[in-house]
Amino acid sequence: MTDRLLIQGNEAVGWGALNADCRGFFGYPITPQNEIIEWFAREFPKRGRAFLQSASETGSINMVHGGALTGVRVMTSTSSPGWALMQEGMSNLANAELPCVIVLVQRGWNTTRHAQTDYTSVTQGGGYGGYKTIVLAPKSAQELYDFVQLAFYLADKYRNPVVVLSDAILGQMMEAVELRNPDFGPLPDKDWAITGKANHKDGNRRFSSIGQGMLPTPKHPNLCAFWGDYKNKIDTIKKKEVRYETYLLDDAELVLVAFGYVARVSLEALLAARNKGLKVGLIRPITLWPFPSETIRDKAKKGATFLVVEDNMGQMIEDVGVAVQGQAEIHLVNALDRHLPIEEGAIYPEKVLEKIEALIK
Amino acid sequence: MEKKWIAGTPRLWRDIPVIIPFCPGCQHGTAVKALCEVIDELGMEKNSVLVVGIGCYTMASILVDVDSAMIAHGRACDIASAMKRIVGKDTMVITWQGDGDALAIGCEPTIHAAARSEKITTFMINNGNYGTTGGQLAPTTPLGQVTTTTPFGRNQDQGYPIQAAEFIGSLKGVAYTARGAFTSPANYQKTKKYMKKALEKQRDGVGYSFVEILSTCPANWHMSPLDSLKRVEEEVIPLFPLGEFKDVDKIE
Numbered sequence A: 001m002t003d004r005l006l007i008q009g010n011e012a013v014g015w016g017a018l019n020a021d022c023r024g025f026f027g028y029p030i031t032p033q034n035e036i037i038e039w040f041a042r043e044f045p046k047r048g049r050a051f052l053q054s055a056s057e058t059g060s061i062n063m064v065h066g067g068a069l070t071g072v073r074v075m076t077s078t079s080s081p082g083w084a085l086m087q088e089g090m091s092n093l094a095n096a097e098l099p100c101v102i103v104l105v106q107r108g109w110n111t112t113r114h115a116q117t118d119y120t121s122v123t124q125g126g127g128y129g130g131y132k133t134i135v136l137a138p139k140s141a142q143e144l145y146d147f148v149q150l151a152f153y154l155a156d157k158y159r160n161p162v163v164v165l166s167d168a169i170l171g172q173m174m175e176a177v178e179l180r181n182p183d184f185g186p187l188p189d190k191d192w193a194i195t196g197k198a199n200h201k202d203g204n205r206r207f208s209s210i211g212q213g214m215l216p217t218p219k220h221p222n223l224c225a226f227w228g229d230y231k232n233k234i235d236t237i238k239k240k241e242v243r244y245e246t247y248l249l250d251d252a253e254l255v256l257v258a259f260g261y262v263a264r265v266s267l268e269a270l271l272a273a274r275n276k277g278l279k280v281g282l283i284r285p286i287t288l289w290p291f292p293s294e295t296i297r298d299k300a301k302k303g304a305t306f307l308v309v310e311d312n313m314g315q316m317i318e319d320v321g322v323a324v325q326g327q328a329e330i331h332l333v334n335a336l337d338r339h340l341p342i343e344e345g346a347i348y349p350e351k352v353l354e355k356i357e358a359l360i361k
Numbered sequence B: 001m002e003k004k005w006i007a008g009t010p011r012l013w014r015d016i017p018v019i020i021p022f023c024p025g026c027q028h029g030t031a032v033k034a035l036c037e038v039i040d041e042l043g044m045e046k047n048s049v050l051v052v053g054i055g056c057y058t059m060a061s062i063l064v065d066v067d068s069a070m071i072a073h074g075r076a077c078d079i080a081s082a083m084k085r086i087v088g089k090d091t092m093v094i095t096w097q098g099d100g101d102a103l104a105i106g107c108e109p110t111i112h113a114a115a116r117s118e119k120i121t122t123f124m125i126n127n128g129n130y131g132t133t134g135g136q137l138a139p140t141t142p143l144g145q146v147t148t149t150t151p152f153g154r155n156q157d158q159g160y161p162i163q164a165a166e167f168i169g170s171l172k173g174v175a176y177t178a179r180g181a182f183t184s185p186a187n188y189q190k191t192k193k194y195m196k197k198a199l200e201k202q203r204d205g206v207g208y209s210f211v212e213i214l215s216t217c218p219a220n221w222h223m224s225p226l227d228s229l230k231r232v233e234e235e236v237i238p239l240f241p242l243g244e245f246k247d248v249d250k251i252e
Ligand SMILES: Cc1ncc(C[n+]2csc(CCOP(=O)(O)OP(=O)(O)O)c2C)c(N)n1
Pocket: A088, B054, B055, B056, B057, B073, B097, B098, B099, B100, B101, B102, B125, B127, B129, B130, B131, B132, B133, B138
């Protein structure tokens, strides 16, 4: 039997990383993710793993760059303003094709409380150059634990940074977490690691660059050879790594689309609506990039109407719009529908249900 | 491809498939040569990792026959710190940076790596301006010097140059700092000695080590190579004196 712990979502990140054999954590304090960096400060050094508090989030992401260069699993965590500071580093990690994991515990724009206001920034690749990162959106402490492990696997598989998108509610909430140990399958050797020639089988030097394609290498004799490879990687991820959950979709006339804590709120509203005989379904994107566009489009073609529920002013709704290609009506429940118009306000199932009833009538 | 060997070329200097874009009279090449020799003479070729910032010297990342990474402008000390903490004491982690890279955009990582007593070594090439981007003001630009962003000469409005070797040497976590130059064969040898000592401090796990190397930028100083050397001797060295500023075998 696996162990079960009653822990905060933020602590679940630490346990997930430990189980994934993460070897280095680099971070800078910011609410509401301080429990993550404090967990690593407590648990990593005594296990002989690297922990370092940086002097800024620009520092954290570059320390992650350094750790990733050595070929071991490394990560950082932050909240929204810190995430903004990390964008140049994210671009460089993507260009240099270095695997790593970033846990982003969103806060509401610049309040210290919860929200989902960084959706666009994480899914679009907030830095320069047009790179993409897989974004996993957990809805519970258990999924934070699971997805951190999945994130490390995907990062290694594609040699690309992976983001786990949390928020203040998920991070602070205490839930039971089962410390399970998933096996995702084999991964290729990290023969590219920068650790000194003595550590390479062939004894030859290794070179890593944030400007791939600039200087000719056997793999990338020119710039477009690299860009072509990177595009192939993005296309492969789009084809293979879309993850989502659906509830009662088959006969649904109205489809809710929601991620993170709001997906739980929406599921409650859905169940209440079904009790009233209303044909409501739910699509919950687990990967925000790549986005489950096809599933949404299929439903659009069958004549469903969509209700996007998100705790911001409307960001994911744009991806839903692209997915339906003008073939369905899309409505929105957003942060302006919180039960209180303040930091502590949240989107409640009642509000979602109200909107559902108004739309189905 | 067989390596073409040209007399005077260090063993660790690689043949590369592109033209090395250093201007005539620039001493970035001289600095890379010194680095190749120092690593070779210390027998550190197989266990060294070179972390190279962004500037005219970025080419060093493909010129030296050791594992190497070309990384973000200014962040070499963050990256090297994390690497060293993971690869451990037997691998030498070296940053190769410019004055703009290490002291302007990279001021935070440099100072904090020094303060944390990271067991890494920084070599910083000080040419008094931003060579790569066309010769703008750097944190090391002497008062009076004309740059493209101080077109009437640097004055007090733009503040005063940073003497990095002295300033970094004042931090407790630092094992060694020195400043060298390549204005004569004697200075070249002395600078190499400083570089070696800095690496030995890292090897022995004493603390952070830092060597500043005065260099020329004939292209942006609008001077001939010879006049540039003369300028280093007559104007730059008086402001940035050569020598060792910190040298301890133990930090307690
Ligand atoms: C984030 C970022 N900002 C600015 C630049 C542009 N840039 C490239 S090199 C450089 C200055 C380099 O100065 P220094 O380190 O002194 O090197 P030098 O060329 O003088 O040897 C600048 C500003 C960049 N590459 N990245």
